[in-house]
Structures are given as structure tokens and as C-alpha cells.
Amino acid sequence: MEHDIEYENTVERRLFAMAYERLVPVYGVLELTPLCNMNCDMCYVRLSRSEMEAQGRMKTLDEWLMLAKEMKEAGVLFILLTGGEPLLYPWFKELYISLLEMGMVLTVNTNGTLIDEEWTGFFSHHKPRRINITLYGDSESGYERLCHYGQGFDKAVKAIEGLRKAGVHVKINGSMTRANVSCSDGILDIGERLDVPVRIDTYMCPGVRERSRPFAFQTRMDPDMAAKTRIHVLRREMGDEIFKASCHHEFEKIRNTPEGEDKPYGMRCKAGRCSFTISWQGLMRPCVVMSEPSEDVFKTGFKKAWENITEKTKQIMGSSECSQCSLRKYCNTCPAYALLEEGRYDAVPRYLCQYTEHSLEYMKKELEKIGDE
Template structure:
């Protein structure tokens, strides 16, 4: 997963420079695994009992100690996430202290806890952005998928309150079988609220479902996910930009030079970006379970050095390196491990996903060509 995929041009330049110098400029703190919702596809959430069986929440002072070390090492961009980060007992104090250290903060939230008081807090202490996940277009989705009746109305109200405070908000949509028909409506809701929408149609397999066949998992089956991806991109981009996307994507597939060799990670993870989970384990990204090292045991710099060195050792499938579908495929180290249990594994899910994406783009390109030259039929 690429960190800060919605970064500005200046932010991307800073990230690229940090990648070359191996400076940990971007990170995320998973403050806790607890959440007031219980979404079927979640791979993070634990109940309070499950959490206590595995460990404890880190104190405010523990996080601030690590934050001071992060500051000295060059960390600038920081994402606060969870679970639901607003449930962290000392969230506001931690947030303010991190801002005082010069951190540029982004917050991931499900939006249900954004009331007037919380919106005003963010209005007085503006983050870089607040990412709000919208799990469906009505209360039924929140009841059936998130097991949180009344959640939809709370999220919409929360977004409105944040907008009233002049806060930059982005809606993230996560498609599953329970809400797969909501693509267009989610985009419409974003338009109505004047908030950009980014719909994620590829979901990592939930921990509780990893050993089940695709048709028994909460996430969409591969070809359904590909179809939803195309539909979402079309809605997000608009017809003109989407036509350019089709042309560019097909050109890349047709002209890619493939070589069968073991691949290496090309993203920012472990190069200039990291995550620290609620137990204090640093990892290259939020969806990778290893390599991992406890920052509370060895300190931030030693943990970062270990993560960099171990990330450099990760090799990816040579079959993937030689695949013509690479420009359309979303396979990365994290998804390979999550899907197959092996960084060098070839995820069948992603193969089907990319193959169907290509088929759909080719079909749409042909339709557009026929439409463009339909006037010829008038002379026959």
C-alpha cells in the first residue's frame, strides 16, 4: 500500500527525496485495535477482551517519548489510525503534543464519533486532512456490514460538522458483498457534501476469513471487484479523464517490457515510510505483519534501521515481474503475503482481478471507437 497516495506535488517531492536518503519522513500510529463498529471485513479490530489477552494500550507518555525520537529522526507526516483512533483515552492531548512537535497530522476515522465538540476541536487545531470511511449509502449497510445501527446518519452528520469547520475531508469507500451496489450512490453523496471520494474495491482478506474460498468471504469476488473498480474510477474521474485513463492503461500493457526476475519492493514502505501498531511494533506498512521490531524495546532509530535492512531483503515473485498485466495489477509485498502467506507468492485473487480489469478496459475502448466512427454507417 502506497502511503499518502493523495499527496500534493510538493509532498511527493519531499517523499521521493526522503526515499533516496532513507529518511523516515512519513509514518502512522495505530493507537488501538478497538472500534465501536464490528465490520465483517476488518483485519484490525479486536474486542476489549481479545486486546487484553494480547497486550495493553500504550500510555500517552510512552507515545510522546517515541514521538520525540521520531521528530529527531526526521518524521514530518503522521497518520493517526486504529481501530477507531478517537476512542484512544488521551487522543486530544496526544494530537496537540504531536502538532507542537511540528508533525503534520492526518486522521483516519469511521466518522461516527465526530460531534460538535470534536469538530470544533479539529477546527481550532486543523489537521492536514481527516479521512472518513463510508461503508454504505444507507442505514441497512451499517446494520448488516458494520453491525452498528444508526451509523450512517452519524457519519453524514460528522462530515457536515467537519466541513463547517473548514476542515479538509476525504471520503473513503470500502466495497464488499454487502454494499457492492452502492458505488454510484457513494460518489453522489460525496458530490452532495462537496467531499472527494476514493472507493477501494480491493480488500485484503479478513483474518477470520483467510482460509475460506472467495465466495464465502465478505469481500467481493475478484471479477466483481474489478468491475466495481472500473465503475468507481469512471465516477470519480468523469468521462473525459476516464477516457484518458483507458488509453493510458492499455498503452502501458501493450508496451511494457517484462523480465522474469525476482522483484523488489518499489513503494515507500521501509524506504521512507513506516507504521507502528498499538503494541509498539514498527513495520514497513500497516498491512504487513513482518518484518517487525518493538520501538519501545530498542528505540525508534534502531527499529527503523532494522526495518530498512529487512525490507531490502524482501523478494517478490519472478512470475509477477514477467507479467504483462503489471500496470493494472495491485499486487505488492503486503497483498502477496496476505493472500498467499509468502512474499514470493502469486495471489490468484489479484491475477483474476487484473485480468478482468484488462478485459473490461479493452471492451470499453472498443465501444468508444465504434461510437467515435459511427458516422461512417450513415454513408453505407
Template sequence: MELTEGMTTIEQALMSQASMNRTPINGSLELLPLCNMNCDMCYVRLSREEMERQGRMRTGDEWIEIGRQMQKAGVLFLLLTGGEPFLHPEFRRIYLELRNMGMILTINTNGTMINEELARFLGENKPRRANITLYGASEKAYEELCHFPEGFERTMNGIRLLRSYNVDVKIGGSLTKANQNEIESIIEIGEKLDIPVRIDTYMMPATRERSMPYNLQSRVSPEKAADIRIQSLRREMGEELFAQYSQKTLEDIKSDKQQAGRRGMSCYAGKCSFTINWQGEMRPCVIMTEPRVSVFDAGFDAAWKYIVEETDKILLSEQCSTCRMRSLCRTCAASALLETGNYEGTPEYMCRYTQKSLYLLQK
């Protein structure tokens, strides 16, 4: 999902200016790795036993102190995520303190823990938005993919409750083998509820599946993922806007406007955006495991300085940086690392994904 997705033009301008100045304006806090679901493709979730072997859950006081440091550094947009963030025993206190600091908060949640009381709380203390992932459009998909029977109805109930308290909701979808036949139904749910839907068709390899061949992973083949991506974009945009998108994309590729030869990272990660995981490690983005530094030990300002310096050293592969399809390709440092084990690797999955996307747009 694009970092600026859903942002206003003014907000995107703020992000762009902050990126040039290397000011940390946007961040996310992974409050904990625990989740009440256990999705096959998840790269974050740990059981309580696994978490306790690696560290401890940070307290509300610790997160609030980091919040004060972030506020002084200029952080404006903040995402609260997990795991499932509502599982943190001090979520509401952390949320209110950060909100009172003037930060614009968004919440990532699976939606299953939202009851009347929590929906009322969020309605009275509104976030910018609640991003809720629909993993399918049936209980069968939730049981097979998330190992959480009754998850679909509980998620739908959470969405309905938030809407009843006028909380802005966005639906996300993650394409996998288990739910590939329900993507259209997920989009239809959003249309019926008048809620925007964004289907993420490129799934990075899950932690437990990283060494497996594609046919044994939870994600679909790159060609199938590209096909569903183009179908979803066409439906989301409408025929007229989609035609304009296709034309511009093909023109950019033909005219080589993708800044071929630029090997540095092109996204906002490590330039004006960061993430802090449940252990307190600051990283450029939620996917990247390096560079990293403990924000609780170093302090926010010193940690950010280190992340900026180290991120500027990261280079993508020469093959990717000179590829004529770079403007269409979604390869980034994080995907290169997870797909190949190296920032300078060339992910075969992404090459096939992009080639099929181009073929479909040309059709």
C-alpha cells in the same frame, strides 16, 4: 489506497527523495485496536478482552516520547489511526503534542464519534485531513456489514460537523458484498457535498476469513471488484481524463514499461514510510506482519534501521515480477503475504482482478 494520493507535487518529490535516502518521512500510529464498530472485513479490530490478552494500550506519554524521536529522525507526515483513534482516552493530548512538533497530521476515523465539541476542537487545531470511511449509503448496510445500527446517520453528521468547522474531509469506501449495490450512492453523496471520494475495490482477506474460499468471504469476486473499480474511476475522472488514463495504461503494458524482472518492493514501505501498531511494533506498512521490531524497546532510530534492512530483502514472486500486466496489477508484498501466506506467492485473486481490469480498459 496509494500512499501519495492527495499529496501535492512538492510533497511527492519529498517522498521520492526520502525513499532514495531511506529517510523516514512518512508514518502512521495505530493508537489502539478498539473500535465501536465491528466490520466483517476488518483486519485490525479487537475486542477489549482480545486486546488485553495480547497486551495493553500505550499511554499518551509513551506515544509522545516516540513522537519526539520521530521528529528528530525527520518524520513529517503522520497518520493517526486505529481501530477508532478517538477512542483513545488521551487522543487530544497526543494529537496536540505531535502537531506542535511540526508534523502534518491526518486522521483515519469512521466518523461516528464526531460531535460538536470534537469538531470544534479539530476546527481550532486543524489536521491536514480527516479520512472518513462510508461503509454504505443506508442504515441497512451499516447494520449488516458493521453491526452498528444508526451508523450511517452518525457518520453523515460527523462529516457535516467537520465541514462546518472548515476541516478538510475525504470520503473512502470499502467494497464488500453487503454494500456493493450502494457504491454509486456513496459516490453521489461525495458529489453532493463536494467531497472527494475514493472507493477501495480491492479488499485484502479479513483476518477471520483468510482460510475461507472467495464465495464465503465478505469481499466480492475479483471480477466484480474490477468491474466496480473501472466504473468508479470513470466517474471520478470524467470521460476525457479516464480515456487518457486507459490509453496510457495500455501503452505501458504494450511497451513493457513496468520494469519487468524487478522483484523488490516497489512502494515506499520500509524505504521512507512505516507504521507502528498499538503494541509498539514498527512494520513497513499496516498490512505486513513481518518484519517487525518493538520501537519502545529498540528506540525509533534502531527500529527504522532494522526495518529498512529487512524490507530490502523481501522479493515478490518471479511470475509477478515478469508479468506484462504489472503496471496495472495492485499486487504488493502485503497482498501476496495475506493472499498466499508467502511474500513470493502469486495471488490468484489479484491475477483475476487484473485480467478483468485489462479486459474492461481494452473495451
């Protein structure tokens, strides 16, 4: 998982590539609060207020601002503000404006249900790079099943409409589970109707983090269903011509991938190399789904915490079996997912093996439907 890093242009792509090689932390995710007005079954961050208070407290505005100055000096430029529901953070507006004034490029993850005219006005006057609003269904019943908050659907859609009219860049995210998989086409329809890009995720990692039980034992789809949904939504998101080209590119890449070396591989994404996350408790980690390695950034200081995280990330090794697999360049696996799926960094995450194999099968079937074999 790469913290929703999306490049706007070639300059950004080159910037991240240079930062990756030099271990410069250009991208950070700040989890401002674990509190949320919804209670989605698959969320591994959300806590009730009593659960939060039993584990710690939210950091104050002054604490985040002092840390932000250290982050800027270290090279941080892009920040994703998230939660929980970040708009519930008591000093969100003050922190947001201060980060903008520092020159930070801000993205906000939100469920959208709190965005009323006042919030829309705020974001129209202080525009972020983008606001990502997750739709958990295409109706109130879908929201009730997964989020236990039926009225959230209408509020989220109104938020998207209002922000778009105010000239704020919005993207719709979707997280598909057994409880809402039937809503995937409806969510895509909403994106088309509102002229908003949609990105639907069908792999739900069994994250635990501050919660007590992994999502794998709650309501995620089996690998076959998740893969089928993945390919279906990709075709709709891309359109037939781009989808065909993408499929042929992936098949060609697999054909040209020889058997790898029999040795463990490290973290292959940007986590712990040029990106990081800081939890609501002030713990720096390489990635949003990981609990370890972890550094108390408010005690250690940003620079030292980042140095420690990069060194510890280098020591994380994945499966030597995965490093030999001919599907390794297409598969979404990584040591962090292996740990969550199987309990060890160097394990083979069988769920993802099946997810990848089924995805290739459904790609072929979709190409046949298009008339391209």
C-alpha cells in the same frame, strides 16, 4: 498499500522521492487503538476490549510522546492517526495537539460516528491536513449488513457535513464488499452532494494481523465483481474525459512494457523505505497489512527499529513470474499481498492476476459505452 499517501503538491512528491532513495522515514502510521465502536466484517485490526487485553495494552500518552520526539529527530514529518477508531484513544486530543506543536502534518482516519459538535469544534481550532471518513454504505441498512451498526450511517454523514461547515478538509473513503457493493453509487452521490472527494477501494486483502480469520473467507467480492466495481467507480470519480485519458495512458504503458527479467523483485512501494506503521502494541512494520518484519519500537528505540525494518524489507523478494509479466506496471501486486493471498512472498497472487485482467476488460467496455474504442 501506501498508508493513504497523497501528495498535495510537487514539493511533497520530490520530498518523498528523496526520502525513498535515502531511506528517510518521512511518513508514519500510528495505530493508537484496536478498539472500535463498530465491528466491520473485513477489518483486520479491530478487537474487543477483552481480546485486546489478552494480547497487550494501548501505549500511554507519555510513551507516544517520547517516541514522537525520536521520530521527529529521524525525519518524520507526515503522520496518519488511525485505529481501530482513533477517537476512542483516551488521550487523543493531548497527543494530537502535541504532534501539531512538533510541526507534524497530521491526517486522521475515522469512521466519523463519534464526531459530534465538540469534536468538530476541536478539529476546527486544530485543523489537520485532512480527515478521512469511511462510509460503509449509503443507508442504515447498508451499515447494519457490514458493520452491524445501523445508526452509524446518519452519524457519519452528519460528521462530514459538520466538518465541512467548520472548514476542515474531509475526504470520503469507501471499502466495497459483497455486503455493500450495491451502495457504491450511493456513496459517490453523497460525495457529490456534499462536495467532498471520494475514493472507493474494491480490493480487500485477506489480512489477519491480530484477528483470527482472514477476510478472504468472509465476504470480499470475487475478482470479476471487484474489477467491474473498480472501473465503474473510477469512471464516476474521474468523469468521462479524465477517465478516457487515464485508460489510454494505462493501455499505452502496457503496450510499452516488454517482458521482464526472470528474477524476483523486491518491495516496490514506499513501505520500509520512507514509510512505516506502528501498531497499538508498539510494533513497527513496513506496512499496515503486514505482521512481519516487526520491531518493538518502544524497546528498541525508533532509530534502531527503523534501521532493522529497512534491512529486513530489502530481503523481501516477490515472484520472478510476476517480474516478467507485461501487466506488472498496471497490476497492484506486491510481495506482502502475495504472502496474504498465497502464503509466500514469492508466490503469484492469482486473485490479483484475475482482478487485473478483468479490470482491463471492463476498462475497454466502459470506453465503448463512452463512444471511445
